[in-house]
Amino acid sequence: MAGNGKLRAALESLRRQLDQDLFPLEIGDAAADRRVVVELRGQLEDYLLPRLAAIDAPLLAVVGGSTGAGKSTLVNSLAGAIVTEPGVLRPTTLAPTLVCSPADAAWFTSTTVLPGLSRVTGGVADGGRGEPGTLRIAPVAALPPGLALLDAPDIDSVVTANRELAAQLLAAADLWLFVTTAARYADEVPWSFLRLARERSTALAVILQRVPAEARVPVAADLTRLLHENGLGGTPLFTVPELDLPSERARLPGDVVQPIATWLADLSVDAKARAEVVRRTLTGALDSLGTRVPDLADRVERQRAGIAELRDIAVRAYDVAMSAFDEGMRDGRLLRGEVLARWQDFVGTGDLMRALESRVGWLRDRLVAVFRGRPAPDKELRVALESGVESLIRATADAAAERAVEAWLARPAGRDLLEKAGVAVSGRLGRASADLPRRAGVAVRAWQGHVLDLVRSEGADRRTLARAASFGVNSLGVLIMLAVFSTTGGITGVELGIAGGTGVLSQKLLEAVFGDQAVRTLTQEAREDLRRRVRALLDEERTRFTTLVEGLGPAPDTAARLREIAKAVQERGAL
Numbered sequence: 001m002a003g004n005g006k007l008r009a010a011l012e013s014l015r016r017q018l019d020q021d022l023f024p025l026e027i028g029d030a031a032a033d034r035r036v037v038v039e040l041r042g043q044l045e046d047y048l049l050p051r052l053a054a055i056d057a058p059l060l061a062v063v064g065g066s067t068g069a070g071k072s073t074l075v076n077s078l079a080g081a082i083v084t085e086p087g088v089l090r091p092t093t094l095a096p097t098l099v100c101s102p103a104d105a106a107w108f109t110s111t112t113v114l115p116g117l118s119r120v121t122g123g124v125a126d127g128g129r130g131e132p133g134t135l136r137i138a139p140v141a142a143l144p145p146g147l148a149l150l151d152a153p154d155i156d157s158v159v160t161a162n163r164e165l166a167a168q169l170l171a172a173a174d175l176w177l178f179v180t181t182a183a184r185y186a187d188e189v190p191w192s193f194l195r196l197a198r199e200r201s202t203a204l205a206v207i208l209q210r211v212p213a214e215a216r217v218p219v220a221a222d223l224t225r226l227l228h229e230n231g232l233g234g235t236p237l238f239t240v241p242e243l244d245l246p247s248e249r250a251r252l253p254g255d256v257v258q259p260i261a262t263w264l265a266d267l268s269v270d271a272k273a274r275a276e277v278v279r280r281t282l283t284g285a286l287d288s289l290g291t292r293v294p295d296l297a298d299r300v301e302r303q304r305a306g307i308a309e310l311r312d313i314a315v316r317a318y319d320v321a322m323s324a325f326d327e328g329m330r331d332g333r334l335l336r337g338e339v340l341a342r343w344q345d346f347v348g349t350g351d352l353m354r355a356l357e358s359r360v361g362w363l364r365d366r367l368v369a370v371f372r373g374r375p376a377p378d379k380e381l382r383v384a385l386e387s388g389v390e391s392l393i394r395a396t397a398d399a400a401a402e403r404a405v406e407a408w409l410a411r412p413a414g415r416d417l418l419e420k421a422g423v424a425v426s427g428r429l430g431r432a433s434a435d436l437p438r439r440a441g442v443a444v445r446a447w448q449g450h451v452l453d454l455v456r457s458e459g460a461d462r463r464t465l466a467r468a469a470s471f472g473v474n475s476l477g478v479l480i481m482l483a484v485f486s487t488t489g490g491i492t493g494v495e496l497g498i499a500g501g502t503g504v505l506s507q508k509l510l511e512a513v514f515g516d517q518a519v520r521t522l523t524q525e526a527r528e529d530l531r532r533r534v535r536a537l538l539d540e541e542r543t544r545f546t547t548l549v550e551g552l553g554p555a556p557d558t559a560a561r562l563r564e565i566a567k568a569v570q571e572r573g574a575l
């Protein structure tokens with residue numbers, strides 16, 4: 001077949017794409033999306049790939065229909081033997097039975113067709129037993145070579161697994177023999193399957209069973225009308241009269257099933273007719289991929305977008321935390337409380353603030369005397385600042401974690417992800433990590449050390465060396481740290497109304513030593529260095545969320561690959 005190699009390559013690629021966990025989270029109708037994947041994978045493995053590999057292999061006719069339609073009785077009658085167990089208990093067909101000619105047994109006992117079902121050989125009369133998840137192979141001489149009948153579970157079974165298996169088997173069929181009764185032929189469930197057969201151009205025949213003699217003509221006419229209305233006009237229709245069989249295991253009389261048997265036998269012996277059925281169903285299944293696969297690509301993109309949204313929520317939560325930290329640096333809150341008390345210890349009280357109105361030189365002389373007469377007052381102030389900054393970091397990290405968890409819980413996908421991660425994980429995620437205080441302390445102390453290095457570097461200039469030495473590196477470093485939290489956009493000299501003019505005072509002292517431009521530069525560098533360290537801490541905190549979504553769901557190029565595959569299938573050559 002022209003283009004068969006490329007077509008098979010495209011279908012193999014599709015199967016690989018479907019092997020991913022495409023829909024891990026509850027985004028959109030994820031349950032329906034997963035069913036689509038299962039259906040596509042099943043049809044690929046059970047029908048499309050095996051059939052393309054062996055276009056002339058025996059025809060598989062799946063006998064399907066509603067509960068109590070008499071499928072098993074029909075199969076036994078066509079096979080001329082009790083190969084499947086009919087009965088009044090539902091469901092009767094727990095495991096599907098495939099009836100074939102002994103000449104075709106090797107093909108069906110291999111796992112080429114329906115590879116997901118393990119094989120059991122022998123019919124009911126031979127002691128063969130099929131458990132759920134198995135396929136029972138029953139070779140019978142009465143069935144002609146080139147044709148197999150598969151008795152499927154009820155499409156409306158009370159057992160979910162049976163319904164799913166019935167749908168899987170119908171998707172693997174070259175030909176669907178739909179069995180219904182005079183009492184149930186208009187039920188909606190069977191018609192949903194019949195319309196699906198129409199959409200996929202599956203070869204189809206309808207067998208109307210248990211028809212009272214007086215109702216044969218009107219019921220057959222009404223069923224024919226429904227077939228036409230649902231786009232299935234011309235579908236072969238066989239009628240089986242209502243019969244009083246002596247037992248549940250009794251077979252239908254030969255003359256009753258002869259028209260069906262003859263029609264099937266003609267298909268099996270006529271290679272051209274058989275090939276026509278195969279090509280019709282195969283073409284329909286391939287054509288359906290042209291809409292089903294792009295639709296799946298859209299669903300994949302929705303899943304990826306939902307996962308990306310969860311990640312973005314976490315990123316935004318910690319961006320907001322960074323903004324909150326920036327605001328905490330600007331609003332002066334760190335210069336209250338303990339820091340204010342230590343500042344007052346550092347410079348003294350009383351006429352010190354009034355001295356701001358006097359010349360800076362006098363003030364510097366006064367402060368030098370104060371510094372030299374007190375035992376390392378800058379250390380206590382630096383420790384108070386350190387504690388305040390650490391508290392601000394913890395508060396912003398706690399708020400970010402709480403904000404992210406709440407936003408995730410407000411979305412089905414986020415709740416699903418947190419549930420998969422475990423309730424305990426969800427609880428821990430709602431606050432900063434346990435070791436953040438330690439890491440924050442390390443970061444703040446490293447920042448303070450960096451500020452002292454900046455002061456040393458700036459004070460090394462000959463013009464400022466003497467002035468800087470009179471105050472001491474540690475004291476000037478503390479003043480730079482204070483400036484970071486008492487000014488916005490560099491030193492401005494604007495009174496912030498915090499701690500009785502702490503910001504203005506520290507600024508004046510620094511300008512007296514370094515000059516106003518140098519103070520602006522030192523303060524800005526100190527501020528940016530602290531921001532970088534805090535940003536790194538918050539980024540590390542954020543990874544507790546982002547690692548939950550990293551690698552989750554389909555690969556980034558999955559949707560594009562699915563569309564490429566659909567295009568390749570549509571552009572295939574003749575079968």
